[in-house]
Amino acid sequence: MPVHRYRRAAPQELPGPGTPRPWLDQPLDRAPLWSSVDLRDGNQALANPMDLKRKRTMFDLLVRLGLKDIEVGYPSAAETEFDFVRHLVTGGHVPDDVVISVFTAARPDAIDRTFEAIRGADRAVVHLCHATACLWREVVFRMTPSEVMKLARDGAERMVRLADRAGGDIRFEYSPETFNVTEPGFALEIANTVAEIVDATPERPLTLNLPSTVEMHAPDVFADQIAWMDRNLDRRDAIILSVHPHNDRGTAVAAAEYALAAGADRVEGTLFGNGERTGNVDLVTLALNLFSRGIDPQLDLSDLPAVRQTVEECTEMAVPPRHPYAGDLVFTAFSGTHQDAISKGLAHLRDQAASAGRAPAELPWDVPYLPIDPQDIGRSYEAIIRVNSQSGKGGIAYVLRSGWGLDLPVELRVEFAAAIQQVTNATGAELEPQRIWDAFRAQYCDPGDWAGFTAPGAAPGTDPGEAADALLAAARERGVYAGTDRLDHDGAGPATGAAHACYARILVEDRPVWGVGLGGTAGAAAENAVLSALHRSGARPQDNAPEPQPAGPKEGTR
């Protein structure tokens, strides 16, 4: 690896050692101002940029989620971009509490076209942007620092002139693109200059947006850069300090969280982090990180699967299975010990709720391995536990409980889990819940040759213990000597097609054998359980039975 080709970044100097760095030890305690750039930064990174219909779908979604600050496009870049802004402005599609912003490069033609796009708007933000870092100045613009300063000046002055003429409440955003790799003194000077030109005041603040256009530093270094700007800007009270983290190092979320704690007021990002290269900071993750710590994110993410579906349709890109909060697998455990802990945690929550006379959803969430309750964001418990060779009895029992309402006795769980592990070891693949259920029924709920065997004179609806004893007594008449070792009965879930379940362990020549029965009554379930156990034991009813031998039934333990 040619490591010599890369340089270590000089960290941002903050005055004096021991200067407080609240981002290192003070967690966020409120939601920031959110700004979505899905329709601009997200859109410009798509293979097929959104057409008008997809843009509108995305816009409506952002509004529904509660975004009040939405960058809707780059009107001078393409026809669709321009037309979409006109569609929103002339159609009156921007709700009263939402402000749209439009992006422009610092070029006179681009700025003019941007103002054409928002003509007639009651209010809008014009977002001026150009790179400021040395590499961009020298290689891309081929300009000196003072020429780049002039680019900013000219752009800002032109915006102010056009805004004066436009009428409406037009405000400004300025982004020194590549801020994070710009010399801090130059970034500060150019930001102060723009704030002065637009005459930023607390009543009409400038949004100063500081991007890590290409994320190059660790999150704490970015936070130091933000803190330094926060502490040194001339008109800090007239500035909405915004960050725009990209995710090249995979730390955009951490960088945004630190930057907010370091003094930023606002964060620009996209849903699920779509954007250039590795993407923009993911607003969903940021918001749900706040939510998971008991802070109202001020965004409605209560139906995250629907949000994801719309975003996938608009971007034509899939959210990966491990994506925080939204991915298919992020609330799923395959591994046995995790499954065991999750199912115990869920049962504990249910028990707590029952004893408090409340619904589980009303209690504080504290379930091992699950940072939030999937149901709080519109996800279900269905896929929490999936079974493969890494799974254990807890997970398998969970599948039968959640899908079929069967709560297996612990010893039966162990036995059945061993059978399932043989299958998963052999196939090396996941076993779907339906196949687990099929295997369970085939193994434990089949009376085989004993089907239709009845105890003479047994009344329907008999008590389960009596029903089992009566059947075993009848079996003795047919030469099969067995006694009940254990009998547990319980309700069964609707998916079983029966109201009752019974788990019978009988002793056949001192050999314990489990059988499971389902039935419309507890007695019928017990009979079916005993018959299945008899069948599993290998014993067959004989027509000419020898003398019956007594067998001592024992009490059930549940």
Ligand SMILES: CC(=O)SCCNC(=O)CCNC(=O)[C@H](O)C(C)(C)COP(=O)(O)OP(=O)(O)OC[C@H]1O[C@@H](n2cnc3c(N)ncnc32)[C@H](O)[C@@H]1OP(=O)(O)O
């Ligand atoms: C960090 C960001 O995300 S910034 C937003 C980037 N978004 C996009 O690029 C998507 C929209 N597309 C564009 O911007 C297109 O490049 C267009 C259509 C607007 C312009 O296209 P073209 O006029 O053909 O220019 P092209 O993109 O090839 O070249 C860029 C030129 O603009 C200059 N430039 C680049 N960024 C800026 C800027 N922010 N302000 C002023 N000039 C800029 C470059 O130096 C270059 O100048 P040169 O021709 O003198 O060398």
Ligand SMILES: CC(C)C(=O)C(=O)O
């Ligand atoms: C325009 C700016 C904010 C940007 O998108 C970036 O620097 O990544």
